[in-house]
Amino acid sequence: MLQTLTPTCNLPIDQAELLQKTIAYEKASLSPNTVRTYTSMCKKFQAWCEINGLSFLPASAETIALYIASLGATVSFSTIGSVIAAIEMAHEKDGKSISGDKELYRRVKKGIRRTHKENQTLKQAPAMTVLDLKGVCCKLGDSLKDCRDKALVTLAFFGAFRRSEVVSLDVEHLEFNGNGVAISLLQSKTSDTKQIIYVATAKDKDICPVKALKGWLAKGKIKAGPIFLSLMKGDKLSGRLSGHSVNAIIKEHFGDEYSGHSARRGLATASAEKGASIHIIKKHTRHKSADMVLRYVDGAKGFEDSAVTVLGV
Secondary structure (H helix, E strand, O other): OHHHOOOOOOOOHHHHHHHHHHHHHHHOOOOHHHHHHHHHHHHHHHHHHHHOOOOOOOOEHHHHHHHHHHHHHHOOHHHHHHHHHHHHHHHHHOOOOOEOOHHHHHHHHHHHHHHOHHHHOOOOOOOOOHHHHHHHHHHOOOOHHHHHHHHHHHHHHHOOOOHHHHHOOEHHHEEEEOOEEEEEEOOOOOOOOOEEEEEEOOOOHHHOHHHHHHHHHHHHOOOOOEOOEEEEOOOEEEEEOOHHHHHHHHHHHHOOOOOOHHHHHHHHHHHHHOOOOHHHHHHHHOOOOOHHHHHHHHHHHOOOOOHHHHHOO
């Protein structure tokens, strides 16, 4: 991979600059969260290899098969898939090849899925409700941190933002008007094209995302650049918040069982409970497929739409 190159040779200036730009683009191919997750998974694999006297880099297909077999029923099937992807990427980045038959660990992966079906149920963080949001926002005060957190959680909820999306926003992406705020989302998990998210002013001022956002920008004297910033001692504003920080903030205020996804899932679930169509919910959440939206609808209206209820018996 290009990241393994060190452009220190005597290249012409224009070629050296192009190489640096190419390396930067390659690094941007994965989100920071994915890089962090893959790095953690590789460290665990390396530690396991060292304990068992096996080669980590390069590893053999047999070693990878043994490792995922050791995980077996302890993790979800999707996690095993991510572990394999992380190990394969580590080899690619280091210019190494996995020896042996790669189909071996892929067959083991399939075997784990068939054997431990109970681990395949998607475990989701609870959906944040409007009542949850109201309870938290009413407890938040006027401190710099509280103003930031209130703006963050209300915007994440009513904008159905992913963690990575809400922290990527800059002041330049906002356009306030009499109805609320139009937010330009330049890139998301499912789209590389700009999308406009319209967040209206809420009647309930306690949970109004537009009011909270204006309050935070004024309190923090933020006029350009990243909207959501970390705080140092003495309420000194620092760099852009990470997606991990969003998770921590939501857990702090709503409970450990909640996560960054709870706000986005909560908006979709609450919309379904209010009878919003799949088309409208999909528009709000910006899902490419209706499959995920249907999960929210099924969860919100499961008994209401059951065959017994529909047939009226």
